[in-house]
Structures are given as structure tokens and as C-alpha cells.
Amino acid sequence: MKRTPKTLLVLALVVVVGMAFRVSWNALRDVARAIGADHTAATLYPFVVDGLMALALVATLVLTADARRFALRVLGTYTGASLVLNYVHGLVPALHGASVDWGRLADWNPANWALVLLATSLPVGSIYFGSDLVAKVLHHQPTPAANAEKTVESVSNRSMADQGEPTPEPRVVNAVPIPRPVQVGFLKPTLPLKPMPAIEPVPARPASTVAADSVRTRRATGRVPDVARSTRPKRTPGELLQEARAASADWPDAHLTADRIRKTVHTSAEKARGLRDALIAERAA
Template identity: 85%
Template sequence: MKLNRKGKTLLVLALVAVVAMAFRVSWNALRDVARAIGADDTAATLYPFVVDGLMALALVATLVLVGPDRRFALRVLGTYTLASLVLNYVHGLVPELHGSTVDWGKLADWPPANYALVLLATSLPVGAIYFGSDLVAKILDHRPDTAPVESVCGPDDDASAHHPHTPTHPTDQPPTLDAPAVEAPALEAASAQVADRVGPVRELDPHTPHTIRTADDTTAEGELRQAQFEDAQLERTRQDARRAYSESAQAGRPLSARALGDAFGMSESWARKQILAVRGEEPTRPQLRAIDTMAVS
């Protein structure tokens, strides 16, 4: 069921309310931990905003970013959520932290655990500066116009695209090479039946006036025209596939061979050949070779 605008607004407001209440509960524990590691009153008050604030920023980034950037934001969100959970857990195990009766830098009785907890608590603000800056940079550099590329190959190059539409009743006489190009976008210009219909006899359209053609009526000229038309269609399909892969590579999300083959109704090996052809089209300068004039004469 798709939510309307009012439902989405209520959902967002409910999320904000839950996050605000959770922050208030966590704020007390993080402030006491900050005081235990040597922070003054101002720093201890701001410490919870650093930890939980970065969690909120990472949550927003996961809703905006896509692909590898979204996975990076999820890792930051998970890491800081786990760190906040550990510090809240330590605060629950050591009630003396709330009364500031523990020694400075004393978060656990076992020295190795205490060193690890102090390192964790002191590294969170530094990590917030680094990860927060990186997330903001990724959000600002995000280009929403690159999203249509995923509609072809899917987020993990696993989703298959729809096959282009082909006419139900093809005409009897194939168009000549001078005929106008197929009126369809680049991906719809290819058909899954292009490779299979080289040679087979077309079905006659009962709604179009025509004359019955026998094998004796087929001339060499008609067969040549048919072969030229099929070759032109195949070449147009190859050009469209290479153009689609080149555009996806320029957008930073190159299509896989499987996704490219599905998009044009071809096999994965055929698509891999087109990808190799695009990668091999590097502009090179022509090399001049000296000609031995004596040998020519």
C-alpha cells in the first residue's frame, strides 16, 4: 500500500519523536562517560550531540545516497550505534559515573578493558569530524540523474530489464536500407528476436492486402535486400549497446555483461564482446611509417 503525503508526513514526525526521546535517554549516559574521561562541563554536555548527532547524519545519508556511498553511510551508522550502545552499557554497569565518584579515566576495573573503553570514548569525536565531513561531501556530490542507470542493471547488477516491444504483425516486405530508422529510444531499438529471425519466413498479415508469394517468386535481389536489412539491424543493435555501455561507464556505474545482454535481448557473451569493443576504442594517433622509395621504384 502506497502512503499518501499526509501519511508520509506523520511517519516522518513519528520517527523524529522517537529519535528525540532516544537521544534524551542516551544523553545522560554519554555525558557522564565524557566527564569520566576528563571533559569539562561544556564538553560533556556537547559530547552526546557528537555521537548521536553523527548517527542522525548517517541515517539521512542512507536515505539520499545510493550504491557504494549508501553502504558506507550504513557502516558509519552501524559503527556509531554500536559505540553508543557500549558506552550506555558501561554507564549502566558503573552507577558511580553519574555521581562523578570514580577516578579520572576509570571506566572498568580490568585495565585492558578500561584502556579499550577510554580509547573508544575519546576517538568518537575525532571520528565524527572525519566521517561527518565525508558523508556531507558525498551528499553534496550526489547526482540524482544517474539513478536511471540502475533501472537497467539493478542495484547489484542482478535485475533484468524489460525486453523491447516488437510489432505483433510484421509486414511481408522488409524495409529497404533507405527506410527511416526505428522510432524508439536506444534501448528499445534492439529486439530479442533480431538474432533469431535471420532467415525464417515471416507470417503474413491477414489485415493487409498482399499477394501470395511462392518459392519461385523469390529472386536473388530480394534475398540480398533481406540479408542487407538484417545486417543493418544487427549493426544498429551493436552500436546502441556500445553507446549504452559507454554512457553507463561515464556515469560511474558501468553495466555488467549480463545486464547489457538482457537489455538488448542478446546473450551474455554477445554483450561481453560489445563491452570489449568499447574498451578497445581508445583514441590512438596514427603511426607514420617511412616508405623505401628505392624499393618502390
């Protein structure tokens, strides 16, 4: 949705809510006068009830989980209370002219007591619930679920070159336990110990000789066994051409390819290309 329609929609909503507040403000002001509020208090009374409804609605859009459910309960409670007081204002015509008795909202005493209790408790509830909602909104921290989804999506959308080389897994080396030496210092030998022969020191070889030996490659010695040799006799180019000519005698020109000749006469790709050129030249001649 474009920005201009959104702006018009929000402005229309503000106008409708403002007109609805004006209608409700008249009824709540008369109810506040009936329960003993002065002129200034009666004027501010609708802002206490309907204003908290607007605050709870904004809190539901920001909060999550249990805090959001609490804001929804506050919104539903004050919406129902405002609806009841507007309904009472419509049922009691004396409230319109402020000629009703002080503290009298209904003829039946239990109903009148309940209505007066409701009307007088709404300002106190606005202080408590409004402060709690504001504190919850200020201390609210958005969950990182949305950011994590965006991160995973961005990583999956990147090419392999952008993601970089994968981290190699650590190599696990099978550690062979080294046997611990046996301490024989405190054991009494039963047999006479033979003296160890002296080890003559090996003269150190120069670094150039070691490097030359390491670079030098060993050549294969000995003859190749007969089993490892190929049993197919080596064919001359004339014999290969004769076999290819006999095998491709009934082939059309489109099937005369180097790959097919290579598979038929069992030769290398380079020789197959030479045979193909020779056969094509013979057919052209």
C-alpha cells in the same frame, strides 16, 4: 498513502527519536565527564556521537553503490559505540554521580584502556567521517536509470500518432565498380590507328515537345494471345438468372445472399446482387 498519515508518522518518529536521544544523552554526558571533558564539552559530547548516526542515516538514503555501503558502515560503527558506552554507564553506578576516578571506566585495566580509547576517539572520528559523508552527498549525482525507465515507459504508452512516423532505414545501393580506363598514351601501337568517324550533333528538341512525349502514354499494340483469353463463354443475363435459379432452388430465403450466388455461378459482385434481387422478387411473387 495519503499526506496526513505520512505527516503523523514522521512526527511520531521524531518524538520517539528525540526521547531516545535524551536517554542516551545522559549516559554519554557522564562518560565524557569521566574521561576529562569539562561541562560544555560533556554537554556537546552526545551530539557528536548520536548526531553523526543521524547524519549517516540520511546519507544512506541519498547515496548509492560504494558510498551507500560506506555510510552504512559508519552508521553501524557509531551505533555500536553508543550502545557500548550506554552499557558501561549502566554497569558503573559511580558514573551517575560523577564520583568515579578521572579516566576510570572499568576495574580491569585492559578493559578500561579500551573504553577510554573508544570514548576519546569518537569525536575525532565524527570530524573525519562526518566531513567525508557530507562531501559524498554534495558530489553525488543520481543515476539516469530511473529517468530512462520513465522515458521508455512514456514512449511505449504513447499512441502511434503521437510517436510520429518511423525513420526509414537507409537504402543500400549495390555499387558496381566502374572499370578504370586504360592509359594507352605511353604504349607504342603495333597496328595503325583508324581515324574515328565524325559524330554529327543532334539538334536539341524544344522543352514543350519533350514534356508532351513524356506525358503521352503508349497504347498497347497487337492482339491478345489465345492462351491469355478466358475459356469460359460469355453468358447472357438470362442464362445467369437460369443458373442461379437452378442452383438456389432448395436454398432457404436466409441463405439467398449475393455473396453465395457469386461463388456458385462464378460471376461478379454487381451481377450477383442483381440476381439476388431477381430471385427474391420471384419468390415474393
